[in-house]
Amino acid sequence: MEPADGNPTIQHCMRSFEPYLAANRRTEKPVIHISLNPHPDDVLTDEQLAAIGHEYMEKMGYGNQPYIIYRHEDIGRPHIHIVSLRIDEEGKKINDYKEWQRSTSVCRELERKYHLLSAEKMKQRESLPLTVVDYHKGDIKHQIANVVKPVMQEYKFQSIKEFRALLGLFHVTVEETRKTIDGKTYHGLVYAATDEKGERVGVAIKSSKIGKSIGYEALQKKFVKSKQWMAKHPIPQETKEAIATALKQDTREGFLRALGTRGIAAMLYENVAGVIYGVTYIDHTSQTVFKGSALGKEYSASIINRQYGVLLPGKEEEEPHLHQSEPERKEPGLVEGLLDVFSLESYPYPAEDLPQSPYGKKKKRKRRGPRLG
Secondary structure, eight states, X not given: OOOTTSOOOHHHHHHXXXXXXXXXXXXXXXXXXXXXXXXXXXXXXHHHHHHHHHHHHHHTTOTTSOEEEEEEOTTSSOEEEEEEESBOTTSOBOOOTTXXXXXXXXXXXXXXXXXXXXXXXXXXXXXXXXXXXXXXXOOHHHHHHHHHHHHHHXXXXXXXXXXXXXXXXXXXXXXXXXXXXXXXXXXXXXXXXXXXXXXXXXXXXXXGGTOGGGSHHHHHHHHHHHHHHHHHSOOOHHHHHHHHHHTTSSSHHHHHHHHHHTTEEEEEEEOTTOOEEEEEEEETTTTEEEEGGGTOGGGSHHHHHHHHSOOOTTOOOXXXXXXXXXXXXXXXXXXXGGSOSSOOOOEETTTTOOOSOTTSSOOOOOOOSOOOO
């Protein structure tokens, strides 16, 4: 029943959900949350955004469901969120077979109908240099999204360690989270900004707050695809030669600077004694991330430590510190083209709740690998 003034409140909206939820049979996560994000250059009125939302729900098979559409600008551009139910009035689950593929097709159709910028064409456009996150400027979620989404799409990396090293160039870090409910373990990711020293600053942000495309499952798929791609595409000889030339420098700073001029960044991992025990290279030209050992022993951490580190045989490795070369800036393009122009984020509500931020109380542990901060 609608209110007399025609403006329903949240309470009115939720009451329309109650009969469906009461009839629910076995669906564990009956609520669905969708986000439709036109490009910032698409100027749309509230009426147009609402029409797009209604048509999207009709084409996806949710037209007869109760749903709420509301406008939001939390990512720096107008977009809409839709909250609805996955179960019909008889408690049966709505068919969600190949929902992601169908959603993509519907979004492309709506782009054509409403003359919106095409996501597929935008993805093919050259990107701007990624901007380093500056926590002093605020709007951290938007800044992190503008780094992580393009990085996920453009670069190849095979582990969270390599992913974290790449994000570190842009003052972002990532951590995996886990929680167990009824014996089942759930995985998630949280992102956070870092300062000039690589220390975490501010509040950690769940991946689900930014988008499904940078969540845990998407990252695992990215690892697999990157591994397959790199198996078919060996590291370019030019990259090896650039690193070999840089290693002729007398100082660590000279080595990192020489790499930077060739579009390569090196993340060096060392303990408090100054022993370099790991190195990750980031080649911005081929957009690949790889361990030094992947190139051969002559490019490994042991060689770099022999030249730029401290030789202390038998000394246990402790807390690592990171040093990095500056990423080479690319020719101007359009970074927004790398972001989802019209992306669907479809996940149960509450949206993939993850455990409490791991950025609270720290526990000391033996270092088995590098991390920022």
